[in-house]
Amino acid sequence: MDMQIDKPQKRDKNVWCCGIDGIPSPRFFKALSDPTRLNIMLYLAGLREPRTVSQVAENFPIDLSVVSRHLSALKEAGALLSEKTGKEVLYTVDYVFLAEMFKGMAEAMESCCPSSQE
Amino acid sequence: MDMQIDKPQKRDKNVWCCGIDGIPSPRFFKALSDPTRLNIMLYLAGLREPRTVSQVAENFPIDLSVVSRHLSALKEAGALLSEKTGKEVLYTVDYVFLAEMFKGMAEAMESCCPSSQE
DNA sequence: TATCTATTTGCATATCCATGCAAATATTAT
DNA sequence: ATAATATTTGCATGGATATGCAAATAGATA
Numbered sequence: 001m002d003m004q005i006d007k008p009q010k011r012d013k014n015v016w017c018c019g020i021d022g023i024p025s026p027r028f029f030k031a032l033s034d035p036t037r038l039n040i041m042l043y044l045a046g047l048r049e050p051r052t053v054s055q056v057a058e059n060f061p062i063d064l065s066v067v068s069r070h071l072s073a074l075k076e077a078g079a080l081l082s083e084k085t086g087k088e089v090l091y092t093v094d095y096v097f098l099a100e101m102f103k104g105m106a107e108a109m110e111s112c113c114p115s116s117q118e
Numbered sequence: 119m120d121m122q123i124d125k126p127q128k129r130d131k132n133v134w135c136c137g138i139d140g141i142p143s144p145r146f147f148k149a150l151s152d153p154t155r156l157n158i159m160l161y162l163a164g165l166r167e168p169r170t171v172s173q174v175a176e177n178f179p180i181d182l183s184v185v186s187r188h189l190s191a192l193k194e195a196g197a198l199l200s201e202k203t204g205k206e207v208l209y210t211v212d213y214v215f216l217a218e219m220f221k222g223m224a225e226a227m228e229s230c231c232p233s234s235q236e
Numbered sequence: 237t238a239t240c241t242a243t244t245t246g247c248a249t250a251t252c253c254a255t256g257c258a259a260a261t262a263t264t265a266t
Numbered sequence: 267a268t269a270a271t272a273t274t275t276g277c278a279t280g281g282a283t284a285t286g287c288a289a290a291t292a293g294a295t296a
Contacts, residue, residue, distance in 0.1 A: 023160065030151035034284075035144040042141065048232050053243060063286050068243060070284090087242045087293040095231035099224050106220035113213035114166050152254075171273060181256050186273060188254090205263040205272045 023108065024101055031077030036062060037070045041079055041093065050083070050090035141226070142219055149195030154180060155188045159197055159211065168201070168208035 032038045040056060057067040071091050074080040078097050083090045150156050158174060175185040189209050192198040196215050201208045 026151055026153045026156045029147045029156065033144055033148035033151040036284080038144045038147065045227070045230050048230060054241095062284090064242090065244075065287080066285055069245095072244085084292095089243065093227075093230070095227050095233075099227040099231065102220045102224035102227060106217050106224055109163070109211075109213050109217040109220060112163050112166060112211070113217065115213075154254080172271095180254085182272090183257080183274075184255055187275095190274085202273095207273065 023105070028077045028079075028101070031074050031079060034070070036060065037074060040067070040070050041074055044080065044091060045093045045095075050092045052088045052090055054088075056091065141223070146195045146197075146219070149192050149197060152188070154178065155192060158185070158188050159192055162198065162209060163211045163213075168210045170206045170208055174209065
């Protein structure tokens with residue numbers, strides 16, 4: 001009489017950590033999960049100035065079209081800002097967005113931290 | 119006479135942003151880039167208590183073996199801690215590591231932010 | 237218009253990876 | 267030793283994706 005249910009479904013109540021509303025989507029992390037893409041982001045972060053697709057591509061040993069796609073993906077994820085001037089497209093790091101994002105994660109983790117309470 | 123070099127190699131000097139030493143590897147972001155894996159991490163973060171592989175698996179509609187792999191990957195990335203007790207393996211969120219990681223990223227971005235200086 | 241430059245997009249390919257299932261391993265209990 | 271439970275691992279597979287090349291598009295210039 002032990003009928004096997006597909007999944008026991010004795011789930012925990014999902015009390016997400018504190019204010020974990022500002023948690024980034026997996027897509028955000030996915031954008032930074034590729035080595036080339038992460039390096040492109042860090043490269044732009046270090047420059048502190050906009051760069052065109054071609055300029056960025058000069059600094060990476062991959063095809064320009066691939067760089068274009070990476071930049072586009074990073075922008076989609078919110079990590080970069082872009083501005084079109086003439087036939088060129090300028091990309092910059094969205095420092096504010098990234099800082100907020102990471103700060104939110106850090107605070108969520110700290111307020112979750114069992115040692116930080118009681 | 120315009121010999122085509124493979125790549126112009128007129129690279130920028132890579133002045134990485136400020137103290138961007140503590141930048142996580144792509145593998146760290148990759149660990150959080152999968153929806154299921156991110157949810158598992160957040161699930162454990164919200165509980166604030168260790169859970170076994172089976173207990174975690176009860177809360178996700180995927181095979182237990184897959185959950186086992188995800189937990190292992192998250193541990194490899196530094197996001198989780200594990201402890202073996204008897205035949206069970208307990209996983210917990212490494213709050214300290216994650217908080218440090220995200221705080222470091224946030225600070226790096228803030229100190230990079232052009233508007234925050236000069 | 238025609239041409240040149242910058243960027244994007246379509247397509248093919250090779251690799252990576254999440255998943256499920258089955259078998260193996262580890263640990264405890266009988 | 268045998269059995270039962272918890273976890274890991276081997277293997278196959280379908281789907282995602284990073285990459286390169288070529289063509290298309292957008293914009294500036296002659």
